[in-house]
Amino acid sequence: MPWELKSDRPIYLQLVEHIELMIFSGAYPLGTRLPSVRDMAQDASVNPNTMQRALAKLEEDGLIITHRTSGRSITEDARMIERVKTKIAQEQILEFLEKMKRLGFEQKEILTLINDMAKEMKQ
Amino acid sequence: MPWELKSDRPIYLQLVEHIELMIFSGAYPLGTRLPSVRDMAQDASVNPNTMQRALAKLEEDGLIITHRTSGRSITEDARMIERVKTKIAQEQILEFLEKMKRLGFEQKEILTLINDMAKEMKQ
DNA sequence: ATTACTGTATTAGTTTCCTAGTACAATAAT
DNA sequence: ATTATTGTACTAGGAAACTAATACAGTAAT
Numbered sequence: 001m002p003w004e005l006k007s008d009r010p011i012y013l014q015l016v017e018h019i020e021l022m023i024f025s026g027a028y029p030l031g032t033r034l035p036s037v038r039d040m041a042q043d044a045s046v047n048p049n050t051m052q053r054a055l056a057k058l059e060e061d062g063l064i065i066t067h068r069t070s071g072r073s074i075t076e077d078a079r080m081i082e083r084v085k086t087k088i089a090q091e092q093i094l095e096f097l098e099k100m101k102r103l104g105f106e107q108k109e110i111l112t113l114i115n116d117m118a119k120e121m122k123q
Numbered sequence: 124m125p126w127e128l129k130s131d132r133p134i135y136l137q138l139v140e141h142i143e144l145m146i147f148s149g150a151y152p153l154g155t156r157l158p159s160v161r162d163m164a165q166d167a168s169v170n171p172n173t174m175q176r177a178l179a180k181l182e183e184d185g186l187i188i189t190h191r192t193s194g195r196s197i198t199e200d201a202r203m204i205e206r207v208k209t210k211i212a213q214e215q216i217l218e219f220l221e222k223m224k225r226l227g228f229e230q231k232e233i234l235t236l237i238n239d240m241a242k243e244m245k246q
Numbered sequence: 247a248t249t250a251c252t253g254t255a256t257t258a259g260t261t262t263c264c265t266a267g268t269a270c271a272a273t274a275a276t
Numbered sequence: 277a278t279t280a281t282t283g284t285a286c287t288a289g290g291a292a293a294c295t296a297a298t299a300c301a302g303t304a305a306t
Contacts, residue, residue: 010294017225024227036252047296052254069252069303086236088226093240096219102140103211104147107241113209114237117216118230133264159282170266175284192273192282 003044011046015054023063023074024085031076034064061088126167134169138177146186146197147208154199157187184211 005014022028034040034055041051055072058064062080066072075081100110128137145151157163157178164174178195181187184207189195198204223233 012294021225021227037254038252049254049297050295053294055253066253068254069301071252085226089223089228089236090240092219092222092226093237096215097240097244099215100212102144103208103215104144105212107244111238111241113212114216115234117213117220118234121220121230135264160284161282172267172284173265176264178283189283191284192271194282 005044005046012050012053012057015044015046015051016057019054019058020063020088023081028074030074030078030081032074034072034074036071128167128169135173135176135180138167138169138174139180142177142181143186143211146204151197153197153201153204155197157195157197159194 003015003018005011019028028034035043037052037055038048040055041048044051055064055066059066059072061084062075063084064072064074097107097110105113126138126141128134142151151157158166160175160178161171163178164171167174178187178189182189182195185198185203186207187195187197220230220233228236
């Protein structure tokens with residue numbers, strides 16, 4: 001899977017999302033050891049420090065574990081993966097709902113609007 | 124209505140949202156003339172240039188009209204107001220749906236998730 | 247013990263964004 | 277004509293965020 005990094009958003013965030021997707025989809029199985037920061041950085045054509053930042057974020061969220069001097073690995077806790085995934089989703093939803101309320105929309109309106117758009121997008 | 128400006132987000136964006144809300148709610152009726160940039164800036168305790176930036180954004184969106192040397196006024200086109208409101212909403216929804224898809228969620232999941240959260244928030 | 251490999255701390259450079267200060271241009275009001 | 281009031285352009289300052297370069301620290305491997 002190529003990294004496809006664009007310059008319109010912070011690189012480290014794109015790295016985070018990319019790796020999250022790898023984990024969620026099972027491309028990096030539970031407990032797997034990750035390549036070193038430097039190797040992953042080179043693979044993505046990125047400065048090691050930038051990759052480091054992305055990995056630190058992932059560790060903060062509980063998706064990966066750091067073994068100080070012997071590299072990192074994906075967590076072995078399957079429940080943790082799910083928990084993180086839904087937590088991230090909830091944050092996105094909350095942020096979205098707040099924006100809509102700032103615009104003066106009520107809950108009912110929001111739900112019908114998003115239902116309508118979802119129907120359109122299916123076609 | 125006080126301006127309640129916080130420092131965690133750009134001031135000019137908060138001004139935009141505040142004025143949008145005034146317009147959408149009818150506090151600034153259609154066709155009404157707005158106070159001058161300097162007056163509005165002073166009212167909000169903000170630099171005139173910052174208010175100017177907010178007003179420019181609102182004009183760009185079609186909510187207000189500039190009369191070069193005799194001030195600004197709210198558009199008289201009621202349909203325009205609605206159009207802008209739903210356009211802004213659609214942008215927010217699209218952005219939101221894309222984020223969720225980047226996380227690996229399907230449309231169905233998103234809809235059920237947001238329905239669940241909406242229910243919880245009502246309580 | 248030495249070497250090679252791991253993550254990490256520190257610092258600096260770069261860019262981008264936001265805000266503010268000032269001066270300008272046009273016109274309505276007098 | 278003059279004055280006051282309107283929006284606007286230009287510039288600079290400052291802050292925040294991101295990326296990169298370098299050096300450090302610990303440990304596994306030899």
